[in-house]
Every structure is written in C-alpha cells, then in structure tokens.
Amino acid sequence: MVDSNASSGAPEETPNPSPDGNAPSDSDLALDNLARKVQESLALGKRHKFWESQPVGQFKDIGDTSLPEGPIEAPTPLSEVKQEPYNLPNPYEWITCDMDSEEMCIEVYTLLTNNYVEDDENMFRFNYSKEFLQWALRPPGYFKSWHIGVRVKNSKKLVAFITGIPARIRVRDEIVNMAEINFLCVHKKLRSKRLAPVMIKEVTRRVHLEHIWQAAYTAGIVLPTPISTCQYWHRSLNPKKLIDVGFSRLGARMTMSRTIKLYKLPDTTATPGFRKMELHDVPAVTRTIRKYLSQFIVAPDFDDNDVEHWLLPKENVVDSYVVECPETHEITDFCSFYTLPSSILGNQSYSTLKAAYSYYNVSTKTPLLQLMNDALIVAKRKDYDVFNALDVMHNGSFLKELKFGPGDGKLHYYLYNYRIKQTLKASELGLVLL
Numbered sequence: 336m337v338d339s340n341a342s343s344g345a346p347e348e349t350p351n352p353s354p355d356g357n358a359p360s361d362s363d364l365a366l367d368n369l370a371r372k373v374q375e376s377l378a379l380g381k382r383h384k385f386w387e388s389q390p391v392g393q394f395k396d397i398g399d400t401s402l403p404e405g406p407i408e409a410p411t412p413l414s415e416v417k418q419e420p421y422n423l424p425n426p427y428e429w430i431t432c433d434m435d436s437e438e439m440c441i442e443v444y445t446l447l448t449n450n451y452v453e454d455d456e457n458m459f460r461f462n463y464s465k466e467f468l469q470w471a472l473r474p475p476g477y478f479k480s481w482h483i484g485v486r487v488k489n490s491k492k493l494v495a496f497i498t499g500i501p502a503r504i505r506v507r508d509e510i511v512n513m514a515e516i517n518f519l520c521v522h523k524k525l526r527s528k529r530l531a532p533v534m535i536k537e538v539t540r541r542v543h544l545e546h547i548w549q550a551a552y553t554a555g556i557v558l559p560t561p562i563s564t565c566q567y568w569h570r571s572l573n574p575k576k577l578i579d580v581g582f583s584r585l586g587a588r589m590t591m592s593r594t595i596k597l598y599k600l601p602d603t604t605a606t607p608g609f610r611k612m613e614l615h616d617v618p619a620v621t622r623t624i625r626k627y628l629s630q631f632i633v634a635p636d637f638d639d640n641d642v643e644h645w646l647l648p649k650e651n652v653v654d655s656y657v658v659e660c661p662e663t664h665e666i667t668d669f670c671s672f673y674t675l676p677s678s679i680l681g682n683q684s685y686s687t688l689k690a691a692y693s694y695y696n697v698s699t700k701t702p703l704l705q706l707m708n709d710a711l712i713v714a715k716r717k718d719y720d721v722f723n724a725l726d727v728m729h730n731g732s733f734l735k736e737l738k739f740g741p742g743d744g745k746l747h748y749y750l751y752n753y754r755i756k757q758t759l760k761a762s763e764l765g766l767v768l769l
C-alpha cells in the first residue's frame with residue numbers, strides 16, 4: 336500500500352535556508368504534526384472501524400510502554416486460517432493476477448494508470464510502468480496468489496487490486512518474515528463502499544496461508560498507527576518543465592533563468608571509479624549494503640538473490656551505481672534510484688513527469704553528499720525531470736545542501752501485527768518500499 340503523495344512537490348524555487356541550531360529538526364516537526372493529527376481525529380471522534388479491529392498499534396496505546404515489543408497476536412494454526420476467500424458483493428469476483436502474462440499486466444497497468452495515487456490537488460497520478468510492476472511483484476520467492484484482483488463478473492473488467500510480496504525485515508535484532516503490501520487500488524467509481532477492508536482481509540488471509548503473520552506497508556494517510564512518518568523531498572532537474580506543469584513555483588525574487596542556473600549540474604560525475612553496477616558486483620554490494628543497513632532499526636535483510644533482483648540495473652526501472660576504488664578494485668560505495676513517472680493531468684504541453692526516486696545508498700569512502708550529487712548528474716543526463724528522496728537513513732545529511740526542497744505530503748510507515756514501543760525517527764528507518 337505504498338503511496339508517496341504522487342508528485343505533489345511544489346518546492347519553492349529558492350534554496351532552503353541552512354538549518355538553524357535552535358530550530359526543531361524535521362523529524363521533530365513530523366512527530367508534532369502526527370501528534371496533532373491524532374489529537375484532531377480523537378477530538379472529532381473519528382473512528383477507524385476496520386483498523387480498530389486489526390492487530391495493529393492503536394491510537395489509545397500510544398505512549399504505553401508497558402506493552403511488549405513484537406507480534407501483537409500469536410500465529411494461528413494453519414487449520415484455523417479461513418480456507419475460502421472472503422465474500423465480495425455479488426457483481427464482483429476474485430482473480431489471481433498472473434503477472435507473467437502480458438495481457439494481465441496491461442489490465443493491471445490500465446487500472447493503476449487511471450485510478451492509483453494522486454497528489455492532493457489532482458494534478459499528477461502515479462504511472463508505474465508494466466516493466467516496473469513485473470519487477471516489483473516478482474522478487475525471489477514471490478507468491479502468485481498474493482497478486483489479487485477483483486473483476487466485474489459480467490464485463491470481466493478489472494476494478495480493484497492489492498498485492499503482497501515476501502520480504503525478510505529486521506526489526507532491531509529480530510529478522511521477521513513479512514509481506515510487503517502495495518498497490519491497493521479501487522476503481523474511482525467504486526470508492527467508499529468498504530471494498531478496501533475486504534481486499535486487505537483477503538490478502539492477509541492468503542499471506543497467513545503461507546505461514547507469514549506480519550506485514551509492512553506505507554500510506555499517505557494516517558491510520559492506526561505509524562511506526563514512523565517521513566517526508567518526501569524533491570530536487571528539480573528540469574525546473575522549467577516543473578514550473579510549467581505546476582509541480583513547482585518560481586520562488587520570490589527569482590527569474591526563470593536564475594532558477595535554471597541554480598539547478599544546473601555538471602555534465603560528468605566527480606567520483607573516480609563511479610560506474611554502473613554489474614552482475615559480478617552482487618556479492619560485494621550485498622556485503623556493503625548489509626553492513627550499512629545494520630545501523631537502522633527497521634531494514635530489509637538482503638541476501639545475494641535479493642540484491643540481484645532489487646539492485647541490478649534494469650532499464651527504465653532501477654538504476655544502480657557503484658564506486659570501484661581505482662587502485663584496489665574494492666567496491667566502496669553504492670547508490671540507486673528507481674523510475675516512477677507520473678501522468679500530468681490536463682496539461683496541454685506535457686503528459687508525463689519523469690521522476691527518479693532515491694532507493695538504497697551506501698557511503699563508506701565517498702562522502703554521501705558527493706555520491707548523491709553524482710546520482711543527480713546521471714539522472715539529469717538520463718533526462719529525469721525531478722529526483723525525489725525520503726528523509727530516511729542518512730538522506731537528511733544531503734537534502735538541503737543538494738537543493739532538494741520539502742514536499743507537501745507525508746509518507747507513513749506501518750507494520751501489521753508487530754508492535755514497536757516508540758515511534759521511530761525517519762533517520763532510524765532503513766527501508767524503502769516502492
């Protein structure tokens with residue numbers, strides 16, 4: 336259920352002021368914001384009829400440190416897991432979506448392209464490519480049964496979708512087998528009919544049938560209850576187009592030509608030995624990334640197969656670069672981004688925004704700032720319009736300096752059936768969901 340408020344960037348076209356020593360940090364502000372939202376919804380008596388019935392952290396328990404960390408409910412014996420799918424309203428039927436099939440992929444692609452996440456102003460909508468969906472949904476050990484669609488029985492039209500993929504996620508010292516839930520989508524004409532809870536229960540049932548009892552997901556909305564709240568930041572690569580399509584505004588006292596100059600990048604990367612990752616780099620990248628991710632409280636537990644799947648470059652899907660030391664040929668650093676365009680809704684001149692999203696970055700020798708500047712340079716060369724990054728891991732250390740501006744939406748991270756005692760700072764998260 337990932338969401339990253341599409342591309343509702345609107346960063347000011349002025350560089351951010353440098354952080355003031357006394358000012359609250361971005362993660363403090365995010366926590367304050369979250370606390371305010373929770374209070375508001377409690378005051379409004381806003382209930383979450385579905386989520387209150389699920390094994391997730393509840394708002395009333397926030398701050399109760401007597402509750403233990405870990406699974407909220409014990410696994411049930413498999414014989415007690417419901418064997419038949421949940422009931423759908425009569426006109427609809429469940430299908431398992433075969434993502435190997437080109438026709439099925441086109442159907443899923445079409446549903447998402449027309450109905451998936453939009454920004455608050457409905458100017459942009461995520462446009463995951465078919466190749467991206469096939470990559471995102473078929474990692475090592477994936478289950479076909481976790482790619483779930485809902486069709487209209489009569490017309491066979493696909494009207495809803497939800498997916499899970501298996502992942503080993505470490506929470507502190509525990510490696511937990513989880514499902515990563517994503518791509519929850521209900522056709523615009525079928526909204527607010529409580530179809531989403533049935534989709535979530537059905538994917539949960541199919542996850543349980545594989546002996547997996549925990550899940551991780553993200554959403555742009557506040558649900559009971561985030562383990563962490565992050566913010567998207569946006570780095571203009573093609574400021575003129577971003578301004579023309581309303582993604583960003585010309586800053587006060589800025590002209591277009593000064594703005595273009597502000598965001599100009601060198602043509603070539605600065606780090607000696609910076610090159611595209613290749614298949615033979617997999618073991619070295621796995622070693623480097625495992626060591627790096629061990630410092631975060633929640634992070635994936637990647638092995639060589641995961642790294643090959645998730646990080647080996649795939650044209651227009653994922654780009655990865657390593658720094659190979661020219662003398663020792665050791666792999667010292669790594670950076671990566673994935674490609675997620677957004678449709679630009681109702682613009683005469685442009686139909687798509689080409690966005691790169693920061694994925695996993697590891698610096699051991701090259702300063703992270705320089706590594707990420709090189710990532711911006713290659714993204715610009717490949718004609719991306721904007722480079723997006725969450726404030727997770729050590730990203731906070733380069734965002735302002737590399738002229739990223741804060742976006743106007745938040746991304747909340749959630750765990751299903753796993754309690755964490757305290758809300759985490761974004762910088763304590765080592766996990767990026769697509």
Ligand SMILES: CC(C)(COP(=O)(O)OP(=O)(O)OC[C@H]1O[C@@H](n2cnc3c(N)ncnc32)[C@H](O)[C@@H]1OP(=O)(O)O)[C@@H](O)C(=O)NCCC(=O)NCCS
Binds near residue numbers: 385451452518530532
């Ligand atoms: C998200 C979406 C499937 C929800 O469907 P809907 O028709 O709006 O809502 P429904 O009436 O079916 O269900 C409402 C319930 O689903 C929950 N819900 C809504 N969006 C959710 C999300 N992204 N993740 C988890 N639960 C969600 C609501 O909180 C509510 O439960 P509650 O009463 O316990 O709070 C639909 O709005 C949609 O397709 N939006 C565009 C794509 C999108 O945003 N996908 C989610 C990405 S994270």
